[in-house]
Amino acid sequence: MKRTHSSGTAAVPDLPSLEPIRLVDRHGRRLGDPAFPTPDHDTLLALLRGMVVGRRFDRQAGALARQGSLAVYPSSHGQEACQVAGALALADQDWLFPTYRDSVALLTRGVDPAEVLTLLRGDWHSGYDPRRHRCAPQCTPLASNAPHAVGLTYAARRQGEDTAALVLMGDGATSEGDAHEAYNFAAVWNAPVVFLIQNNRWAISVPVEKQTRAPTLAHKAIGYGMTGYHVDGNDAAAVYAVVSRALAEARSGSGPVLIEAQTYRLDPHTNADAPQRYRDEAEVAYWRDRDPLSRLETLLRAEGAAGDADLERFAAEGERVAADVRRRLAEDDHLDPDDLFAHVYAGIPPALARQRADLRDELREG
Incomplete structure (x- = not known):
């Protein structure tokens, strides 16, 4: 929300609340918020389904990493509400800009699990067609997806397209220069972008308290002239409601929005991390209780909108996804070495052509 400056010459964003927006408490009780209606039961069921399937996929991916089938895997365990709700809030014409930790968001958006x-x-920089799914490639460098989202939506608006973008980023990414540049350009250009910060408390081993003195990360929006929202990132209903509102505001021309979602990664940073070296079990237990x-299952059961049959159906779908991923990642890749040189230049330059020829000769010689 924005208020008019006392001079009447500028719209000044309201400060985000220190207390996160919450529609369902940690015990699964409906709270409600006058500014953000709780989604209907059908939407809540879709959110629960996405989180159940996503968590099973995440568990399977973690197992594959431990078995050596993946080079690395950054778990989404504990952050499913942010990723599923964010992805489901997008319209078909919108774009998702994920990070390396946002595999569950991609799955929810309809990208093939494998x-x-x-x-x-380690096979490709991106294994899916970004245009088909309207999902940018997962970015590993922190915050590098944010300026790309601003550029895409700025161009789309100039072409008359009704397109918004959702940028997923962690708390650590807000300390990067790319984040500052993206926030500033988005605000200056009034680009229809929503930045969803999944504040999981740790940038690998650096706590958020060592990254900022701001009351919340959402308060950073004010310095750029953006609207900021502070939401409970483990409340899927609240995340969906806030992101949906933010995307609608961005599309309507009200400008970009920055959302901080308070959440927690229950697993290590990646399968190569040792989180016990920098955080204690009491902190993990606190967040596991949330x-x-x-939380969402309890609400839907209490209101008669979900039962055992629904949960069994969601679990069975998750098992099918996990089994399919296991099977397909166990198959031979049949990778073509020529692909190392493809999709780099529109026309291959002589130096690269010579390297390709040298590689072909080496492979023929065995």
């Missing part, structure tokens, strides 16, 4: 893991397997899946 293709989601191609980057993390699990986004059990």
Whole structure:
């Protein structure tokens, strides 16, 4: 929301609340918020389904990393509400700009599960068609997806397209220069972009308290002239409601929006991390008690909108996804070495052509 400056010459964004927006408490009780209607039961069921399937996919991907089938895997365990709700809030024509940790968001957006893991397997920079799914490639450098989202939406608006973008980023990414540049350009250009910060408390081993003195990360929006929202990132209903509102505001021409979602990664940073070296079990237990899946399940069961049959159906779908990923990642890749040289230049330059020829000769010689 924005208020008019006392001079009447500028719209000044309201300060985000210190207390996060919450529609369902950690015990699964409906709270409600006058500014953000709780989604209907059908939407809440879709959110729960996405989180159940996403968590099973995440568990399977973690197992594949431990078995050596993936080069690395950054788990989404604990952050499913942000990723599923964010992806489901997007319209068909919108774009998603994910990071390396946002595999569950890609899965929710409709990307093939095995293709989601191609980057993390080390086969391609992106295993899916970005244009088909309207999902940018997962970015590994922090915040590098944010300026790209601003550029895409700025260009789309100039072409008369009704397109918004959702940028997923962690708290650590807000300390990067790319984030500052993206926030500033988005605000200056009034680009229809929503930045969803999944504040999971740790940038690998650096706590958020060592990154900023701002009351919340959402307060950073004010310095750029953006609207900021502070939401409970483990409340899927609240995340969906806030992101949906933010995307609608961005599309209507009200400008970009920055959202901080308070969440937590229950697993290590990646399968190569040792989180016990920098955080204690009491902190993990505190956040495990605020699990986004059990919170929403409890609400839907209490209101008669979900039962055992629904949960069994969601779990069975998750098992099918996991089994399909296991099977397909166990198959031979049949990678073509020529692909190293493809999709780099529109016309291959002589130096690269010579390198390709040298590689072909080496492979023929065995």
